[in-house]
Amino acid sequence: MSGKLAIGQDDVLLVIDVQNDFCPGGALAVQHGNEIVPILNSVGQHFADVVLTQDWHPPGHSSFASSHPGRKPFETIDLAYGPQTLWPDHCVQASSGAQFHCGLAIPHACLVIRKGLHSGIDSYSAFRENDRETTTGLAGYLRERGLTRIFIAGLAYDFCVRYSAEDALAAGFDVTVIEDACRGLDIEGSMAQTHERLAALGCTSIISAEILAD
Ligand code: VGL
Numbered sequence: 001m002s003g004k005l006a007i008g009q010d011d012v013l014l015v016i017d018v019q020n021d022f023c024p025g026g027a028l029a030v031q032h033g034n035e036i037v038p039i040l041n042s043v044g045q046h047f048a049d050v051v052l053t054q055d056w057h058p059p060g061h062s063s064f065a066s067s068h069p070g071r072k073p074f075e076t077i078d079l080a081y082g083p084q085t086l087w088p089d090h091c092v093q094a095s096s097g098a099q100f101h102c103g104l105a106i107p108h109a110c111l112v113i114r115k116g117l118h119s120g121i122d123s124y125s126a127f128r129e130n131d132r133e134t135t136t137g138l139a140g141y142l143r144e145r146g147l148t149r150i151f152i153a154g155l156a157y158d159f160c161v162r163y164s165a166e167d168a169l170a171a172g173f174d175v176t177v178i179e180d181a182c183r184g185l186d187i188e189g190s191m192a193q194t195h196e197r198l199a200a201l202g203c204t205s206i207i208s209a210e211i212l213a214d
């Protein structure tokens, strides 16, 4: 492959939730989640601008099944803003599970967006919380910095990567998902649904080799 995808000054790499709790052995483990770490480290070297997200919940967060007596992880309940999947307790602020995977080496990342901090609202997307109203400020940051093309990768493909990509498209950014630098949870067909939905919305899919070839 020959320099198909040149990364330039308008481009940003958005790395979603590469945290211990989403890796094997973690509280909400994504199978093979750790395998993307070396890929991200290589890809990251091609970007002057990298933004990391970190799922960062207070104890007793409303997305935790343990906060709803009688409910179990992976059930869905109705919260004030609509349906919400319940999860095992994960990525509790300052816990070891909330730390980035220790092998993640992108020291030049310019911003860490923490999300899911409001105890009554979950946030899959790096841009907008699950009430679809509360923003993280990321779109404004990227616009002000002139970063218009977003390459997204990380965990979990079918939740936080998906919602981040959808919101980035809705906000008018050019969006590319680096498929081999993602792994998913795959709950009730959610991987296939995510592929279909992102393609229908105009999201570009690539593999990391298309960037690394430069
Ligand atoms: C995520 C479920 C709950 C994710 C975060 O990073 O995809 N999924 N919190």
Ligand code: ZN
Pocket: 055, 056, 057, 063, 090, 091, 116
């Ligand atoms: Zn979470």
